[in-house]
Amino acid sequence: MEPSRRDRQRAETLAEIKAVARRLLVSGGVGAVGLRAVARELGLTPPALYRYFPSHEALVTALIADLYDELTAALMALQDHDADPDLGARLYLLANGLRDWALAHPAEFGLLFGTAIPDPDAEGHEDTPGHQAAMRFAAVFKALVAQVWHAKPFPHPSDEDLGPVLVAQLARKAPYFDGMPPGAIYLALNYWTRLYGLICMEVFGQLHWALEDAGAYFEAQLFEIGEALGLDCPAPGQTCS
Amino acid sequence: MEPSRRDRQRAETLAEIKAVARRLLVSGGVGAVGLRAVARELGLTPPALYRYFPSHEALVTALIADLYDELTAALMALQDHDADPDLGARLYLLANGLRDWALAHPAEFGLLFGTAIPDPDAEGHEDTPGHQAAMRFAAVFKALVAQVWHAKPFPHPSDEDLGPVLVAQLARKAPYFDGMPPGAIYLALNYWTRLYGLICMEVFGQLHWALEDAGAYFEAQLFEIGEALGLDCPAPGQTCS
DNA sequence: TGTTTAGAGTTAACACCGTTAACAGTTAAC
DNA sequence: GTTAACTGTTAACGGTGTTAACTCTAAACA
Secondary structure, eight states: OOOOHHHHHHHHHHHHHHHHHHHHHHHHOGGGOOHHHHHHHHTOOGGGGGGTOSSHHHHHHHHHHHHHHHHHHHHHHHHHHTOOSOHHHHHHHHHHHHHHHHHHOHHHHHHHHSSOOOOSSTTOOOOSHHHHHHHHHHHHHHHHHHHHHHHSOOOOOOHHHHOHHHHHHHHTTGGGGTTOOHHHHHHHHHHHHHHHHHHHHHHTTTTTTTOSOTHHHHHHHHHHHHHTTTOOOOOTTOOOO | OOOOHHHHHHHHHHHHHHHHHHHHHHHHOGGGOOHHHHHHHHTOOGGGGGGTOSSHHHHHHHHHHHHHHHHHHHHHHHHHHTOOSOHHHHHHHHHHHHHHHHHHOHHHHHHHHSSOOOOSSTTOOOOSHHHHHHHHHHHHHHHHHHHHHHHSOOOOOOHHHHOHHHHHHHHHTGGGGTTOOHHHHHHHHHHHHHHHHHHHHHHTTTTTTTOSOTHHHHHHHHHHHHHTTTOOOOOTTOOOO
């Protein structure tokens, strides 16, 4: 079944819609990406977009999924490009790549990682394409951390250190971390938590009162959290103390 | 000059407006606090609110300032209530108080700390009441950390460890930290960064994929970041390893 | 005390938003 | 060649922030 003429045109306009939506996102923030605005920019009438997306939220969700995939692809390409055999260097590259992407695309980053829904009703279905794309993104990190672990297991807190409650929760995530022990998963989670927190604070300007250029601080923190994973200083021009 | 009858009534309706705005915030999120919605709830017509706030944004900004002050007052009251002479315990109390407030008031917390403007044009005037209230809030933490430092200076990275760029930026903030050295300010910033990141991730559900109950994780992390400030385990029922 | 002025509220209107219903034209399918 | 599905249209509803012009009341001043 080859794609018909109409199918090709449909796919084309669908891409155009998302392209315009993204352009509005970067130029005017999340609030600027609206159905009417997109339609206006395309020379269409607003209801026409409902042939492509069932609602405004669906458009934004699709945009989110695309952005996740783009970010994932960018980070994977960054890893493949210079395939350093040193896993520590690759993790360093990944973390810096994420920060660079966030700083280069603040509006997109804000849409992906800023102020998600508190979803008080827990059983919200998590099978949306955006969530799946987010899982693919997270998998990149998880896989690399698991590689680091299996290449050279790093010292980690014991089950007694963490306590039974935390251990039980961490152990439940072992399948996603290639069978790492709870203490190692704890450090992996610590790595992600601190990296995420740092980038969010920098991009969202929450660090502005303390540091006008957070680059050096980020570098120092990255070194610290890398140490916890048994990595020696991966920064090229930096001396390890 | 005593307040006239009209002045009292004005202050009263002003308070009512903000009360309704807050109620809408907690019930329906940030998007639900609208000029028309507030007016409807008060039995007023929308343009009437312009006698009290020059714009919708101004109302939200005023709400933010109020929430900052409320949070600050709550944390200060928490400290005064049981005035533990142990500064480590007080810092522990403060951090947990912030988390508790955030979890109890997710909508308010999201309004205060979620996805601020990236403000690309740096010279945005920061003399808004909301910003000032945020500074008063931050001062609570800074003051307590400075107290901890002066009571028992904790080991901190040296200037060589941090590098000249970071040291220069940190040194510039010394007046706000009671003359602490750059390395100590670095650790204070580290404390705030990690605490903030943790609470944001938990409240905004960004930690949900890894932990269904982040309480134990928070506790463990709080212990870690307290250690960096030379504090011994402040958790009541926890054994120090 | 009477006049004037400032304030608080109104109605009407403008431009934007997401969304739906009913309708027309084109293109693929049977 | 007819039918059905698809893509677009116009018109309309209710929602939003905001402004202009107007009333009425309460404070201020002579």
